Amino acid sequence: MRKFFLFLTYIIFISISVILLGLIFYSPLSALAINLASPEIQFAILLSLITSVLSTTICIALAIPVAYALARYEFFGKKCATLALTLPLTLPPLVAGIALLLFFGTTPWGKALDQAGFAVIFTPLGIIVAEVFVNIPYMIRILRSAFSAINPRYEHVAKTLGCTDTGAFFHVTLPMARHGLLAGAIITWSKAMGEFGAVLMVAGATTMRTETLPIALYLNISTGDLNLAVAAATILILISLLTLCVVEYFDRSIHVF
Amino acid sequence: MLCIESLSITLGEFSVRDVTLEIQPGEYFIILGPTGAGKTVLLETIAGIHSPESGRIILGDKEITSTEPRLRNIGMVYQDYMLFPHLTVGDNIAFGLSQRKISSDEQHARVEEICSFLEISHLIRRYPGTLSGGEQQRVALARALVLKPEILLLDEPMSALDSRTRERMRMELFRIRKLTGTTIIQITHHFEDVFALADRIAIMREGQIIQFGETSGVFLHPVDMFVAEFLGIGNIIRGKSSKAGKITQIIPAAGPSFFAASGIVGNVVATLHAEDVIVSQEPLTSSARNCLSATVIEVIPNGSTVRVILDAGFPLTALLTRESCRDLHLGQGSKVYATFKASAIHVIPVNSQENGIL
Numbered sequence: 112m113r114k115f116f117l118f119l120t121y122i123i124f125i126s127i128s129v130i131l132l133g134l135i136f137y138s139p140l141s142a143l144a145i146n147l148a149s150p151e152i153q154f155a156i157l158l159s160l161i162t163s164v165l166s167t168t169i170c171i172a173l174a175i176p177v178a179y180a181l182a183r184y185e186f187f188g189k190k191c192a193t194l195a196l197t198l199p200l201t202l203p204p205l206v207a208g209i210a211l212l213l214f215f216g217t218t219p220w221g222k223a224l225d226q227a228g229f230a231v232i233f234t235p236l237g238i239i240v241a242e243v244f245v246n247i248p249y250m251i252r253i254l255r256s257a258f259s260a261i262n263p264r265y266e267h268v269a270k271t272l273g274c275t276d277t278g279a280f281f282h283v284t285l286p287m288a289r290h291g292l293l294a295g296a297i298i299t300w301s302k303a304m305g306e307f308g309a310v311l312m313v314a315g316a317t318t319m320r321t322e323t324l325p326i327a328l329y330l331n332i333s334t335g336d337l338n339l340a341v342a343a344a345t346i347l348i349l350i351s352l353l354t355l356c357v358v359e360y361f362d363r364s365i366h367v368f
Numbered sequence: 369m370l371c372i373e374s375l376s377i378t379l380g381e382f383s384v385r386d387v388t389l390e391i392q393p394g395e396y397f398i399i400l401g402p403t404g405a406g407k408t409v410l411l412e413t414i415a416g417i418h419s420p421e422s423g424r425i426i427l428g429d430k431e432i433t434s435t436e437p438r439l440r441n442i443g444m445v446y447q448d449y450m451l452f453p454h455l456t457v458g459d460n461i462a463f464g465l466s467q468r469k470i471s472s473d474e475q476h477a478r479v480e481e482i483c484s485f486l487e488i489s490h491l492i493r494r495y496p497g498t499l500s501g502g503e504q505q506r507v508a509l510a511r512a513l514v515l516k517p518e519i520l521l522l523d524e525p526m527s528a529l530d531s532r533t534r535e536r537m538r539m540e541l542f543r544i545r546k547l548t549g550t551t552i553i554q555i556t557h558h559f560e561d562v563f564a565l566a567d568r569i570a571i572m573r574e575g576q577i578i579q580f581g582e583t584s585g586v587f588l589h590p591v592d593m594f595v596a597e598f599l600g601i602g603n604i605i606r607g608k609s610s611k612a613g614k615i616t617q618i619i620p621a622a623g624p625s626f627f628a629a630s631g632i633v634g635n636v637v638a639t640l641h642a643e644d645v646i647v648s649q650e651p652l653t654s655s656a657r658n659c660l661s662a663t664v665i666e667v668i669p670n671g672s673t674v675r676v677i678l679d680a681g682f683p684l685t686a687l688l689t690r691e692s693c694r695d696l697h698l699g700q701g702s703k704v705y706a707t708f709k710a711s712a713i714h715v716i717p718v719n720s721q722e723n724g725i726l
Contacts, residue, residue: 264450267417269445270437272515273467282463293481 131348132314137341144367146342155320155327155343162235162323163303170250170299171292173243178254179280181185183263200248205247208312215240215313235321237314242303249302250295258284290361297361305347369393370519370551375413375423382409383575387423391519396545396565397553398583402598407555410572411521414553415444427518438467442625443512447524449504451496457507458483458492464515482514485547486540499631502533506540513544522554526561538564552640559599563637563716569705581636584676602642602675602685606718609636615657615710623681626658628713632646644712645686649696657710660684664702674698 138146180186181193200317204213215231217223225229231237261284269279283293307325314321316330324343331340370391377384384406391397400405413420416437423434451460458479464496464576465475483489486506496504505525512520522541526534534629542565545552552560562569562583570580586595605622618638618640619625627639648650651659662680675692678684686707689697698704 159644230550262448264446264448265438265452267415268446268450268511269442269463270417271415271440271442271513272440275436278467282467283665285453287452289454349485351646 116247121209134341135348138338142312142338143345144230144343147346149339149342151319151322151331151344152239152339153204154347155322155324158235158238158321159304159323162242163236163300165294166239166246166303167300169239170247171245171296174247174250174254174295175292179284180252181255181257182258191332196251199245200252204245204308204310208241208309211241211244211313213308231333232313233315233317235314238310239325240311241309242306245309246299247301251298253295253298254292255286255289259293263289294358294361295351297354297357301350304350313367334339343367369426369428370414371424371555371622372414373424373426375410375420375425376662377409377413377418377420378417379409384413384420385575387575387577387589389570389577389580391551391553392550392567394545394549395551396567397551398562398566398569399555399572400557400569401552401555404471404577407572408523408647409575411444411523411553411555414440414519415521416440441515441516441517442519442521444521445508445512445523445525447527448509449496451504451507451558451668452500453493453496455566456492457488457494457496457499458649460496460507461510461514463511468515471634478514479510486510489597489689500533501529502537505529505533505537507512507514509540509544512545513550516548517550517666519551519553520554522675524555524557527557536662552553558642559639560716571598573598581585602687603638603640605638605640605682607636607638609633609638609715611714616715618713618715620682624660626660626708626713627710628715629709629711629716630713632715634716637718639716640684640708640712642685642687644708645677645678645684646707647686647688647696647698648693648707649703651705652707654707655709659705659707662704662706664698664700664704665701667698668685678704678706 146295157210177196181189181196212232215224215237221231223354227238231240264285266274266279269283275280304323305325306323307329310321310323311328311329316322316326318330322330324347327342328343330349331337331343370389371390375384375387375568380402387410389410391427397656399410401407409418412418414425416432417433419434422710424431426432427442428441450456451635452463455463461479461482462475465478470478484493486509488503488510489500491503496507499507508525517680525541526537529537538561538611541552541554544550545565554565556562558630566583568581569583569586571578571586579586579595585603587599595685603620605618606617606618607625609616609628609630611617612627615627615629616631616633617625618628618636646656651661660680662684664679665679665683668675668678669675669690672690674690676686676688676693678686687707688698696702
């Protein structure tokens with residue numbers, strides 16, 4: 112049995128490695144460098160970086176208070192809220208995307224926002240909105256488990272030592288949750304870099320306008336430009352690898368997936 | 369003086385109901401009670417972590433019922449110490465000072481002072497995760513004491529320590545109290561703490577204070593069976609212990625001496641469970657080292673058993689079945705013999721002369 116199981120393990124390990132390395136080494140390194148330097152890929156990298164960093168920042172800012180509330184307070188509808196807040200986790204991003212599209216495209220609120228100058232549909236802003244919507248549940252879950260793991264008595268002691276409620280949170284609880292925060296930020300960011308379905312629905316796939324890395328991959332593969340698609344894919348693989356390493360390093364106690 | 373007036377609060381399954389207490393400045397006050405009695409909730413409410421549903425807390429001449437914890441000048445040390453793991457020992461101790469915006473020179477000086485007082489100066493650069501239980505305990509005490517609190521609250525501060533470290537910490541607390549004059553309120557499960565430290569004690573059950581008063585008073589006159597059973601000790605005899613061969617001889621303040629299988633000498637408290645006292649009409653010849661003549665003072669029936677209060681020169685309580693009590697024809701004034709083994713005596717050393725008057 113041991114032999115058979117190990118055999119299977121090696122087969123799968125080798126398959127995954129071969130398939131992914133095959134993609135990275137599809138084009139010679141020099142060609143890959145040229146493709147990476149092409150204006151379209153450069154634009155995609157930049158747009159992906161900007162939108163993912165912004166959406167991650169927004170996710171962190173919103174998730175910290177929400178996760179803390181879920182971890183510490185008892186309130187009406189807590190169970191319901193927990194469920195709704197984590198639903199997008201299991202929702203296919205395409206479904207999230209179409210829901211966003213309908214919300215911003217057809218409702219009076221969405222139209223009001225559009226007229227106020229915050230056009231979401233088919234704009235780079237839409238990318239950020241889609242990424243936040245899809246990723247915030249991850250951030251909330253990770254942070255909630257990080258906050259729950261911290262005994263509230265740390266805050267009690269901090270208060271007797273001279274902290275206000277807010278002070279105790281910033282001086283004690285948040286620093287103690289820093290590993291969860293970091294792991295959450297990295298995961299959220301890498302998911303944002305790779306988000307496709309929801310972004311496609313909300314922001315569309317316009318070359319050099321809403322073209323993030325995954326969209327670039329999709330557009331180029333559709334038009335048969337395999338080299339550019341491979342360049343985009345290579346970057347995405349490297350980001351995944353980096354994320355995994357960071358999370359493995361910092362995240363031994365907090366289970367994310 | 370700390371006055372607690374009809375304080376009530378419910379927190380999940382824990383509650384405090386109508387608690388009234390007065391604690392004198394400089395007093396060492398110990399709260400005893402079974403798990404879930406609401407002891408921690410009471411301490412946390414005094415510290416200001418929870419706001420009470422009703423009642424008042426007055427410290428000195430100020431009402432602090434709704435004062436923020438940070439403005440109360442009350443320190444708190446928990447059983448698990450709650451040292452901030454992301455800060456060094458030095459930063460942990462300086463935490464309160466830096467919250468108070470005290471200059472870094474003075475912070476430094478005060479941290480040094482308290483560290484040398486508690487003999488933890490060598491730990492100052494370490495992180496709490498690398499310390500032993502006893503060391504963490506000292507750091508937690510230092511962190512609270514460096515602010516010179518008016519009142520120090522200790523929530524089972526020694527439960528997580530092994531018995532030797534506990535003994536040392538107990539002496540440490542005694543010293544802290546003596547040198548700083550801080551009022552201390554402590555929750556404990558250990559009777560040793562009570563005898564070594566407490567001026568007065570309170571017994572808590574289901575959120576209420578059932579009895580409070582001087583240690584001797586509570587132990588000698590439990591208000592009800594719950595307290596008597598909770599204290600679990602029918603007999604507490606204070607005396608002087610001295611070596612007598614391999615065991616010790618204890619001479620009580622009044623009454624005849626007796627033997628105890630223990631090596632502890634000096635001022636002691638000897639405890640003896642009531643069920644370990646054998647009552648007979650004639651002197652017993654047995655392996656038991658102690659056989660004292662006594663007079664029955666009172667017979668108190670309690671279910672299938674009877675508590676017999678004897679006067680053997682000092683008060684002595686025996687627990688008998690109803691049947692043996694009837695067979696011995698015990699009644700007020702009966703002359704009997706009380707026999708107990710030297711090994712049934714539990715001897716607790718007492719650190720202080722001035723503490724308690726058992």
